[in-house]
Amino acid sequence: MRWTNYFLHPGDNRYYVFTFREEEHAERFGLALEKDGIPFERNEKEFGVPRTHFTEALRHNHLLHADIRKPFIENKGLRWTMLIVTGAMLLLAIVGAFSSKAYAQQMDSKFGWELAVQGRVSMPFEIAGVESHIISNDTLTATWDPLVSQSFGVRINNRLRESWTIGTGIMWIKRNYRVVFDYSNEGLSTPLNTSDTINILRSMSYRIPIVAETRVNLGKGFFVTAAGGVGIEFSPSDSFVNDYTEGINDDPNNPPRDYEAYLGRLNDLAAFPIMAELGIEKQPKGIDPGYYLGVFWSRSITDDYWTEAKWDSSKEQISGETIRGSFASTMAGIEVRILLK
Structure with a gap:
């Protein structure tokens, strides 16, 4: 590769x-x-x-x-949005931390700002809609198989009541795919059937969630939580990977061939996924942090990614193929958070 x-x-x-x-x-x-x-x-x-x-x-x-080379985040508006949102979250976290320390003994209310550091692992669960995306024409079929992916981020919640919070934050998301190219041409003098694989194509994006969460007290500081909301997600660049199979020029069943895979955003500005979360948390106490363990699911409201697959061979009489498609990305998996007060 x-x-x-x-x-x-x-x-x-x-x-x-x-x-x-x-x-x-x-x-x-x-x-x-x-x-x-x-x-x-x-x-x-x-x-x-x-x-x-x-x-x-x-x-x-x-x-x-x-x-x-282009800037890491090409769109100037998105660059400033990311900087402003990140700066605002850090400022709120710092102000909240100092405010909590300064007024902890004076305030009767337990409500206020809460900070969490989160990590996610997305699994290719077909039952949750995380499934392969297939595009094809008469001779070429490209299959995009989702692999295990990772996400990291920061979440800031404002506890409005004992059982309700509204929050936002920022997440860094890395999606991984395997792309399989199946070429079949029965119209040649010697029918040709090949299968080649690009083992991994990586795509990166940022997501700003807007989430409302409720919880039920289980006692001893443990809660069952459920949350839902929408996100604003943007990608700094498209992804591209190419590979080749050397093959043998004189072997009609295994000719030399090149193949490429592209993955990019359909919308230059942003995508808008809907999100759901369910888990169990242990709230922080004093200087001791709490933790959260749960599951999550998200799916873009409309198709948000375009795909393109190219296959070509240097052997005469074999024409190259290019196929394109689009899909709505879905993620589901396990989430862990460290809860800070």
């Missing part, structure tokens, strides 16, 4: 290959190599560089990508 735009030449290990998706970027890389006197061979947007000059070529590759 290629995580970079350079790799060892599969047919001649004396060379490294650098690849570019944009013609302009390839031109700039070629000019940099020429200016520095680095020998290379070029085929459109691919460059073959001798291993003896790999370090110098890699330096130019890094300099080029440092110049052309």
Whole structure:
């Protein structure tokens, strides 16, 4: 699996290959190599560089990508929104902490701001709607299988009454997928059926939840809690992974082939998932933190991700295929929180 735009030449290990998706970027890389006197061979947007000059070529590759790469969060409004929300939460947490210490002995009310640090593990539970997404045409089928994913974040709640809170926060979410490419073409002189896999494609997003929670007292500081709400979720960038199978040129049943998978947001601004949570918590007492263990479920109100799968072979008479689709992302799993007062 290629995580970079350079790799060892599969047919001649004396060379490294650098690849570019944009013609302009390839031109700039070629000019940099020429200016520095680095020998290379070029085929459109691919460059073959001798291993003896790999370090110098890699330096130019890094300099080029440092110049052309987009900001981590490209949308300026989203960057400022994230900074403002994060700063506001930190400010509220600090003010709440100092206020609690300053007035703890004077205030009769037990209500106020509560802070929690949370971690989640999302499982591919089909029964909860976390299932494979399949797109296909006459010859190519791409299956996106959800894998175990992780989330981390901070939650701030305002306890309005003994049994009710309203809260928000921010979460960092990493989704993982396996993509399987099944190509079947019975129209060739020798029918071709292949199956290739990209073992992992990672996608990252941020979510701001708006949640209302109620709880039932079980005694001795334990509560059963249930919560529901909506979220505002945005992704800083699209995800892309490519791979290849060397195959054998003279073997009609196993030709050389390349395949790519893309995953991105349908809406440039944000997606809006609905959320549900159920668990048991032990409330904090004094300086001792509490904890929460529960389950969660969320699903986007509409389709929020687009997918694209590409398959191609260098062998003659085999045409490449590109298929596209979209789906509403669903997450379900286990959540753990550390509760701070």
